Amino acid sequence: LVDELAGKGASSSTLTATSPHTEVAVIMGSDSDLPVLKPCFQLLDRFAISYQARITSAHRTPDWLREFAKSAHANGFKVIIAAAGGAAHLPGMAASWTTLPVIGVPVKATHLDGLDSLWSMTQMPRGEPVATVGINNGMNAALLAARILAVGDLRVEKCLREFAEANETEVLAKDAELLR
Ligand code: RP5
16 A cells, blocks of 8 residues: 555555664554655655554554554664644654654644644654654655655765755756746
8 A cells, every 4th residue: 555655566665564674664643644645655765765654543552652662763763754633642652652753744634624733743842852844744754754864874865965956956947937
């Protein structure tokens, strides 16, 4: 399913096995969050960053979330991306059980249009930070994870530079097109 969402037949992701080489854990509160994470999977695939996607809910599977987050560092993950809608306590709870950086993706899932999720992630009380991206912005979560990894990985740093250069080229081309 994750491979389908990422738009490819086979990727470095897996819904089952944990590899010591898998760098990013992408957790979500429900399979209904998957569409928001599609750009996240695509960006991680584009940068050839290994990831594992899992469904774990802070309120429906609290024991499983605790087990996953507590063992994430020992299992070789370097960053956790956590997407959730509504009260969105998933990234905050995960942050409390790991020293890994946790990136929250607020999901628009209720009548509050994602503001509930955004505020609950950004308003984490002092002591347990969650780096929160914009509502439904799975791509920025992947880019932020890449920036964290790039501190110690020149290959990923090169991917980020090339990504920025491609964006610049695209905007300049559109600007030139307007002048014609
Ligand atoms: C949250 O509640 C999930 O992260 C999701 O965004 C939202 C709705 O979940 P479902 O009712 O679609 O399973 O826990």
